[in-house]
Amino acid sequence: MADKPSPDVEACLLAHLNSDGEVQDSRSYASSLGVSHKELEDVIKSLSAFRIVETTDVTKETWVVTEEAKGYVANGSPEAQLVAAIPPEGASKDVLKEKLGSIFDIGMKTAAKNKWIGFEKGNKDLVLRKVDNINDDLQEQLKRLESGESVSDKVIDDLKRRKLIMKEKSIWYALKKGPQFVAKRKKLATDVTQEHLRSGDWKEIEFKDYNFGAQGQPIAIGYAQPLLEVREAIENIFLQMGFSEMPTNNFVESSFWNFDALFQPQQHPARDSHDTFFLEAPAATKQLPEDYLEKVKEVHESGGYGSKGYGYDWKREEAEKNLLRTHTTAVSTRMLYKLAQEKPFAPKRYYSIDRVFRNEAVDRTHLAEFHQIEGLICDYGLTLGDLIGVLEDFFSSLGMSKLRFKPAYNPYTEPSMEIFSYHDGLKKWVEVGNSGMFRPEMLLPMGLPEGVNVIAWGLSLERPTMILYGIDNIRDLFGPKVDFNLIKTNPLCRLGL
Secondary structure (H helix, E strand, O other): OOOOOOOOHHHHHHHHHHHHOEEOOHHHHHHHHOOOHHHHHHHHHHHHHOOOEEEEEEEEEEEEEOHHHHHHHHHOOHHHHHHHHOOOOOEEHHHHHHHHHHHHHHHHHHHHHOOOEEEEOOEEEEEEEOOOOOOOHHHHHHHHHHOOOOOOHHHHHHHHHOOOEEEEEEEEEEEEEOOOOOOOOOOOEOOOOHHHHHHOHHHOOOEOOOOOOOOOOOOOOOOOOHHHHHHHHHHHHHHHOOOEEOOOOOOEEEHHHHOHHHOOOOOOHHHOOOOOOEOOOOOEOOOOOHHHHHHHHHHHHOOEOOEOOOOOOOOHHHHHEEEEOOOOHHHHHHHHHHHHHOOOOOOEEEEEEEEEEOOOOOOOOOOOEEEEEEEEEEEEOOOHHHHHHHHHHHHHHOOOOOEEEEEEEEOOEEEEEEEEEEEOOOOEEEEEEEEEEEOHHHHHHHOOOOOEEEEEEEEEOHHHHHHHHOOOOHHHOOOOOOOHHHHHHOOOOOOOO
16 A cells, blocks of 8 residues: 655645634644644744744643653553562562562562562561552553643652653644735745746746845864963063074983983982883983083082082983983073083073973873973073063063062072962962072083073963863863863963953
8 A cells, every 4th residue: 555645734734724814733733634743843934934924832841751651551560560470479589579670679669668568477588469459550640641631739749759750841833824924835946047047037036035144154174272372372472572492392301401411319209210201212312412421420429610519429321311301491401501502602592382291190180291381591690580570571471460489499490489370260379380590500511601690480381271261170171081162162362461
């Protein structure tokens, strides 16, 4: 038998309105046509857009049974199924649980409450029937509700408590003729075709109006990652202050440039494998500047330049170990050594922003790799006051005008200061960086002239980015868990400008 062809829903609806003038319930009318309400709803919305029909939304909230309850309508309530599963001689809990599965516990509880079951004296595992026949009120209540009959508020409350019903909002329409009503809608042309031009009928054809307010297709463009946005802004600040960028393309560094050249002793805890990633292959660097290496060894072992040194047996094999750099100060050390070889000496301002690596436990605020921002100035006669002045200029450009400085210790800077800024959102002072003046034990072995000082500071790129973008978990900002919707939807940040 051939399928009955689907009716022309629009033609049927317009014909009905033309003769009867209205449709009181779109659900009933869809049923009379033998189509789904969704199909009729699409036609109604199209006609309403052209004011051919006028609609009135009718909304009603009704209680409907859940998927769990539909099973009880078909098979009976859990308590009724439990009683039906118990033979005259009784059954053990394990047997009943195997028969009933997930509904066993609720069935046992409710059947016992109704006094439909009991237990053998001295044997709580054997379940006995106490009644021959039962009335499954729950099944009857659910059937009545499913068929659209009314039930009491008490029944509704009981069914809600057992999570067997939920509210569902139903929306349908009442329809009548609109101001532009026609018994048959003309099909409007959307474009002028070659056939229209050849025949000349474009003069009589009615064209569909262009919707100039419609949204176009999203433009396929790239989006800047928040870290890159903030990095670019910070780079611009450095450039405006007259700094030059240092080359930071060496992720792998020797312990000599990362630690020893900075006057950091070989017994320092930061040089332990628990804090640093050491390489297995290549495990060591053999090409080091010999004259400079000997001066570094001497200042570690016996001091010099007004220092007593550390007084230990400095080992070359420790200095040759390769690692993933733990800070970009290793780059600063190389650049200062290179600057010291250039004659005559010329003052310089350097900056770098790049990745560093630490063997740290990953949590909301720490990763095993992150980005470090570093700036330094090398010139004659620099003082701590110069450092504070530069820091105030730099951080005010970042929107951090309230600064405090706290004395600190670093192996390669003296004096050293931690930098704190007042966070208006958190209503407290937060640490934003570290700073200091490089020690003579680090600078003079390089060959820099007497009287040349270096002021420097550093901070992470992730911390200011998280504050500016309102991100509280660093893994949402950097790494495999980044949400691309965050990158697409976040507005551009302006750093205090």
